[in-house]
Amino acid sequence: MNCSISLECLVIKKAYIFRRLQKDPEVFVGAEYQQYRGWSCNKSRMTKKELEKLLTTRLKGKLEILGNLAEKRYKNYLGNCGEVHAANKVLKQNDTIAINQLTFSNAYRPRTLQKINYCQNCLDTFNISN
Ligand SMILES: [Zn+2]
Numbered sequence: 853m854n855c856s857i858s859l860e861c862l863v864i865k866k867a868y869i870f871r872r873l874q875k876d877p878e879v880f881v882g883a884e885y886q887q888y889r890g891w892s893c894n895k896s897r898m899t900k901k902e903l904e905k906l907l908t909t910r911l912k913g914k915l916e917i918l919g920n921l922a923e924k925r926y927k928n929y930l931g932n933c934g935e936v937h938a939a940n941k942v943l944k945q946n947d948t949i950a951i952n953q954l955t956f957s958n959a960y961r962p963r964t965l966q967k968i969n970y971c972q973n974c975l976d977t978f979n980i981s982n
Pocket residue numbers: 928933934935970971972973974975
């Protein structure tokens with residue numbers, strides 16, 4: 853976590869709500885830059901085409917340096933992480949935000965509210981560490 857305390861609290865509250873609703877995504881996480889905020893769960897079934905349509909050019913460009921969208925890199929499918937979708941929501945709000953300016957909440961597993969590590973793809977994409 854390198855985001856504000858208020859975003860971290862918001863993400864925890866939202867993870868609780870997911871648990872109450874018995875929705876069961878693996879990960880829930882938030883991203884922010886100044887007043888711009890986004891949060892998301894992982895999107896495990898998005899195809900390359902869907903990701904290409906959804907992601908900002910900046911984020912797509914960065915991910916494509918690492919590998920092919922929707923293909924497995926390390927343990928996860930590139931572009932399907934909650935971090936990517938939270939970041940994308942922030943980037944969409946202002947064209948001048950750079951990817952390395954984004955800060956992130958911890959990632960939580962809503963089912964258990966356990967904090968989970970960022971995956972290698974996210975460590976390589978964003979300015980974060982576990
Ligand atoms: Zn990840």
